[in-house]
Amino acid sequence: MQKLSEVMTRGKYVVAQVTAEHQLKKRLSEMGMVRGKVLTVITQNMQANGAMIHFQGQRLALSDSIASCIEVLSVNELAEQELKPLSQLNLKQSCLVAKIGGKKELKRRLMDMGLTQNTLVTLVNTAPLGDPLEILLRGYKLTLRRSEAELIMVREISI
Amino acid sequence: MKEIALAGNANSGKTTLFNYLTGANQRVGNWPGVTVERKAGYLKKDKAILLQDLPGIYSLSPYTPEELVTRKYLLEKRPAKIVDVVDATNIERNLYLTLQLLETKIPLVLALNMADLLKKQGRRINTKKLAYLLGIPVIKISALKRKNIDILVGEIQKKQAPPEIIPKYDPRLESALAQITDQLQGIVAKDELRFYAIKLFERDEQIRAELKLDAKRRETIADLIQTAEKIFDDESSSIIINARYDFISRVMDQCVIDEGDFSLSISDRIDLFVTNRFLALPIFFGVMWAVYYLSIQVIGTAGSDWLNDVLFGEYIPKFTADLLSSWQVAPFMQGLIIDGIIGGVGAVLGFLPQIMMLFLCLGILEDCGYMSRIAFVMDRIFRRFNLSGKSFIPLLVSTGCGVPGIMATRTIEAEKDRKMTIMLTTFMPCSAKLTVIALIVGTFFKGQSLAAPAAYFLGIIAVIGSGIYLKKTALFAGDPQPFVMELPAYHLPRLDNIVRYVWLKSKGFVQKAGTIIFASMVVIWFLSNFNFRLEQVPQESSMLKSIGSLLAPVFVPLGFGDWRAVSAVLTGLIAKENCVATLQVAFGNPPTQARFDQLLTAAYTPMAAYAFLAFNLLCAPCFAAIGAMHKEYGDASWTWRAIGYQTFLAYLAAMLIYQISVLASGDYSSYNVILVLLGITLIVYGLFIKKSKPQPLEQAIEMRDSEWSQR
Numbered sequence: 001m002q003k004l005s006e007v008m009t010r011g012k013y014v015v016a017q018v019t020a021e022h023q024l025k026k027r028l029s030e031m032g033m034v035r036g037k038v039l040t041v042i043t044q045n046m047q048a049n050g051a052m053i054h055f056q057g058q059r060l061a062l063s064d065s066i067a068s069c070i071e072v073l074s075v076n077e078l079a080e081q082e083l084k085p086l087s088q089l090n091l092k093q094s095c096l097v098a099k100i101g102g103k104k105e106l107k108r109r110l111m112d113m114g115l116t117q118n119t120l121v122t123l124v125n126t127a128p129l130g131d132p133l134e135i136l137l138r139g140y141k142l143t144l145r146r147s148e149a150e151l152i153m154v155r156e157i158s159i
Numbered sequence: 160m161k162e163i164a165l166a167g168n169a170n171s172g173k174t175t176l177f178n179y180l181t182g183a184n185q186r187v188g189n190w191p192g193v194t195v196e197r198k199a200g201y202l203k204k205d206k207a208i209l210l211q212d213l214p215g216i217y218s219l220s221p222y223t224p225e226e227l228v229t230r231k232y233l234l235e236k237r238p239a240k241i242v243d244v245v246d247a248t249n250i251e252r253n254l255y256l257t258l259q260l261l262e263t264k265i266p267l268v269l270a271l272n273m274a275d276l277l278k279k280q281g282r283r284i285n286t287k288k289l290a291y292l293l294g295i296p297v298i299k300i301s302a303l304k305r306k307n308i309d310i311l312v313g314e315i316q317k318k319q320a321p322p323e324i325i326p327k328y329d330p331r332l333e334s335a336l337a338q339i340t341d342q343l344q345g346i347v348a349k350d351e352l353r354f355y356a357i358k359l360f361e362r363d364e365q366i367r368a369e370l371k372l373d374a375k376r377r378e379t380i381a382d383l384i385q386t387a388e389k390i391f392d393d394e395s396s397s398i399i400i401n402a403r404y405d406f407i408s409r410v411m412d413q414c415v416i417d418e419g420d421f422s423l424s425i426s427d428r429i430d431l432f433v434t435n436r437f438l439a440l441p442i443f444f445g446v447m448w449a450v451y452y453l454s455i456q457v458i459g460t461a462g463s464d465w466l467n468d469v470l471f472g473e474y475i476p477k478f479t480a481d482l483l484s485s486w487q488v489a490p491f492m493q494g495l496i497i498d499g500i501i502g503g504v505g506a507v508l509g510f511l512p513q514i515m516m517l518f519l520c521l522g523i524l525e526d527c528g529y530m531s532r533i534a535f536v537m538d539r540i541f542r543r544f545n546l547s548g549k550s551f552i553p554l555l556v557s558t559g560c561g562v563p564g565i566m567a568t569r570t571i572e573a574e575k576d577r578k579m580t581i582m583l584t585t586f587m588p589c590s591a592k593l594t595v596i597a598l599i600v601g602t603f604f605k606g607q608s609l610a611a612p613a614a615y616f617l618g619i620i621a622v623i624g625s626g627i628y629l630k631k632t633a634l635f636a637g638d639p640q641p642f643v644m645e646l647p648a649y650h651l652p653r654l655d656n657i658v659r660y661v662w663l664k665s666k667g668f669v670q671k672a673g674t675i676i677f678a679s680m681v682v683i684w685f686l687s688n689f690n691f692r693l694e695q696v697p698q699e700s701s702m703l704k705s706i707g708s709l710l711a712p713v714f715v716p717l718g719f720g721d722w723r724a725v726s727a728v729l730t731g732l733i734a735k736e737n738c739v740a741t742l743q744v745a746f747g748n749p750p751t752q753a754r755f756d757q758l759l760t761a762a763y764t765p766m767a768a769y770a771f772l773a774f775n776l777l778c779a780p781c782f783a784a785i786g787a788m789h790k791e792y793g794d795a796s797w798t799w800r801a802i803g804y805q806t807f808l809a810y811l812a813a814m815l816i817y818q819i820s821v822l823a824s825g826d827y828s829s830y831n832v833i834l835v836l837l838g839i840t841l842i843v844y845g846l847f848i849k850k851s852k853p854q855p856l857e858q859a860i861e862m863r864d865s866e867w868s869q870r
C-alpha cells in the first residue's frame with residue numbers, strides 16, 4: 001500500500017483507504033473517492049506539484065496534501081498476483097473479482113447479483129460448519145456455498 | 160381500466176406496499192421470496208386502476224420460475240405502467256433490475272422504498288438527480304411507515320410516456336446492439352426493439368425460439384455477437400451485465416453519498432451472534448425449542464384447558480341443552496348437536512390458544528429476518544442430507560400450514576431439490592397436527608417438556624432420512640445444485656403485521672372448524688351412533704365401529720389397532736383436526752377433559768398413543784395440502800408417489816416406535832422381535848447400504864458440454 005502522492009508510475013490504482021480529517025473525508029466520499037474504487041494516475045506527483053488522475057469519467061487534479069490522504073494499491077502489481085478462488089480467502093479479507101468459471105446459468109446468476117469484474121468483495125462470515133460463506137459486496141450481503149465460491153477467481157487486496 | 164404492475168427485487172417491500180394501496184391482506188415477511196404468485200387488487204383510491212403484485216426477481220433473465228412468471232407477464236400483457244419498488248438501502252443491486260425494466264420501454268415509476276432507513280445507514284440519495292439520469296419519476300417512500308404514499312399514488316394515476324432516455328452503454332456495445340436492431344426492424348414492435356436486441360445479444364434461448372428469425376438473420380446476428388465477444392474478450396451475456404453495472408456505478412457516483420466508511424450496523428452486530436460459528440446452532444435449537452414449547456405446552460395449554468373444560472365442557476353444552484329441551488327438540492337431534500357438533504367442533508376450537516401462540520411466534524420469526532439466517536446456518540448440514548438450506552424455509556412455514564409451505568418451495572431454483580422438498584415438507588407438524596400433538600402429549604406425557612418438541616424433531620428426522628434415501632433413487636440422483644441467497648437486514652417486527660397475521664390464521668382455523676370439521680362431525684356422529692339398519696345404538700355397535708374394525712388389523716403392529724383410532728386416522732385425511740374431534744365423538748363425547756383423558760389412557764398405552772401421533776404426523780397430509788402438492792408438481796404421478804412414500808414412511812416409523820417400546824418393556828414375543836428387525840433392516844438398507852443410482856447419462860453429457868463451452 002502506498003500514498004497516492006508517492007505513486008511514481010502511471011496506471012490503474014485501487015483506493016485502499018482515505019485518511020483525511022472528517023470534513024475532507026466527507027467531501028472526498030461525496031466525489032466517490034471511497035475504498036475499493038479504481039482510479040488511473042495520469043501525471044505523477046512530482047516535486048509535490050500535485051497529481052492528475054482520471055476518476056469516473058473525469059480528470060481531477062489533486063493537491064499534494066489531498067493526494068497524501070489517499071492510500072492506494074497498484075492494479076498492475078495486483079494483476080501479477082496469482083488468482084485464487086474466493087473460497088480460499090481468510091475471514092475479513094477483501095478481494096477484487098477477476099473472473100468466474102462454471103456453468104453458464106450459474107455464472108450468469110452470480111454476475112446478475114453483482115459479482116462483476118473488479119468488484120470489491122469482502123468475506124464477512126461463514127456458517128457453523130465453514131460453509132456456506134457470507135460475503136459483502138455492493139453494500140449488501142450475499143451467501144453462497146464454498147462450491148460456488150470456488151468458481152470465482154479473485155485477487156486478494158489488503159484494504 | 161388501467162393495469163399497473165409492482166415489480167422489484169425480492170424482499171424490497173412490494174407486498175407491503177400492495178397491501179396498503181389496495182387494502183388487501185397478502186402475506187408479507189422479511190425473507191426473499193414471500194410472494195410466489197402474481198396477485199391483483201384494485202387501488203383503494205381509484206378503482207379504475209388494477210394493481211398487480213409480482214414475485215420478487217433479481218433479473219429478467221429466466222433463472223427461477225418466478226422470474227419466468229414476471230417476465231412473461233411484462234412482455235405479453237404489457238401493463239400500462241410499472242412501479243419499480245427499489246430497496247433504497249441496497250440501491251446498487253436493485254438498480255440492475257431497474258435498467259432491465261427500462262429496456263422493456265414500459266412507462267416506469269421508481270419507488271425508492273425504505274427511505275426512512277437511509278439516515279441510519281449514513282447515506283443520502285439525491286432523487287432529483289437520479290430521476291434526471293434515469294429519465295423516470297423517482298419518489299422516496301416508506302411502505303412500512305406509510306410515508307409519501309399519496310405522492311406515489313398521484314404519480315401512478317398520471318399519464319406517462321414511455322421512457323425516453325435509455326441507458327447508453329459502452330459505444331462498442333451500442334454499435335453491436337444497433338446492428339442487431341437493424342436486423343429486427345419490422346419483426347418486433349418499435350418500442351420493443353432494444354429489449355429484443357439485448358436479449359438476442361445475451362443469447363437468450365427462449366427469446367430466440369420465440370422470434371423465429373430466418374436463417375440469414377440468425378447467422379448475421381451470431382456473427383455480430385462473435386465479433387463483439389472478440390473485441391471485449393468476454394462472453395456476450397457478461398458484456399451486458401458488466402455494462403449495466405458500470406452504468407449503475409456512474410449513476411451511484413452522482414446521486415448517492417455515503418457519509419463515512421462502512422460501519423457495523425445493528426443488523427451486523429446481531430449477525431455476529433446469530434450466525435457465529437459456535438453460537439449459531441445452539442441459538443437455532445434454542446429458538447425452535449422456545450417457539451414450540453411456549454406455544455404448545457405453556458401458554459397454549461392453559462388457554463386450551465379453560466376452553467375445553469369450562470367453555471365447551473360446561474357453559475355451551477349446558478346452555479344449548481337447556482335451550483333445546485325448552486324447544487322440545489327430538490332427543491336424537493339434541494345428541495347430534497351436543498355430542499356431535501359441539502363436542503367435535505369444540506374439541507378442535509379448544510386448541511385456538513395454541514394455534515394463536517404458534518402463529519404469533521412464526522409471525523415474529525418471519526417478520527424479523529431470521530428466516531434466511533436459518534437457511535444460511537443450516538445449509539451445510541442440510542446438504543449432507545441432499546437438501547439445500549433454502550429447503551428449510553418451506554419446512555418452517557409448514558409448521559404453520561403445509562399449503563403455503565409447499566408453495567414456498569418455489570424459491571428453490573433447482574428442480575430436483577424443489578420436488579424433493581415438496582415431498583418432505585409436510586413431515587413437519589402443521590398447526591392442525593398440533594391439535595393431535597397437544598392431545599397426546601397433554602394426556603399421556605403430562606409435564607414432560609421434551610415430548611412436544613420431540614414431535615418436531617421426529618419431523619426433522621423424517622425429512623433428513625428421506626433426503627438421504629431419496630437422493631439415492633433414480634428420481635432424484637444428481638449433483639448438488641447451487642445456492643445463492645441474499646441476507647436481508649433485520650428489522651423489528653411490526654405489531655400490526657403480526658396482529659394481522661395471527662388474526663388471519665386464527666380466523667382461517669375457526670372457519671375451517673365451522674365448515675369442513677362441522678360437516679365431518681355430523682357424518683362421524685351419525686356413523687358412530689347408528690348401525691346399518693339406521694337404529695340408534697351405543698358406539699360399540701355402530702357403523703363407525705364396523706368400518707374402523709375393517710381396517711383396524713392393519714394398524715395392530717402400530718399398537719392402535721382400535722376402531723376409534725383408525726377412524727380418527729381416516730377422517731384426518733379431510734383435515735388433521737378431525738383426529739381429535741373424531742376421538743372425542745367416538746369416545747361418546749366425555750363431559751370433561753379429565754374424563755376424556757381417563758378413557759384415552761385406558762384404551763391405549765402411552766407409546767401406542769405416540770405411535771398414533773407419529774403416524775398422523777408423517778402420513779399423507781390433508782386434502783388441501785395434497786391439492787397444493789398436485790398443483791406444484793403439475794403431475795398426478797408425482798403426487799401419488801409423494802403420498803405413497805409419506806404413508807409408507809409413517810407406517811414404518813410408527814411401527815418401530817411401538818414395537819421398540821414393547822421390546823423395552825421386557826414383555827415381548829418373537830413376533831415383536833421380527834417386526835423390529837424388519838423395520839431396522841429396511842432403514843439401514845435405505846440409508847447406508849443402498850448404492851446411489853448414477854446420474855442419467857444424457858444429463859451428464861449435457862453438463863460436460865456446457866462446461867466445455869466455457870473454456
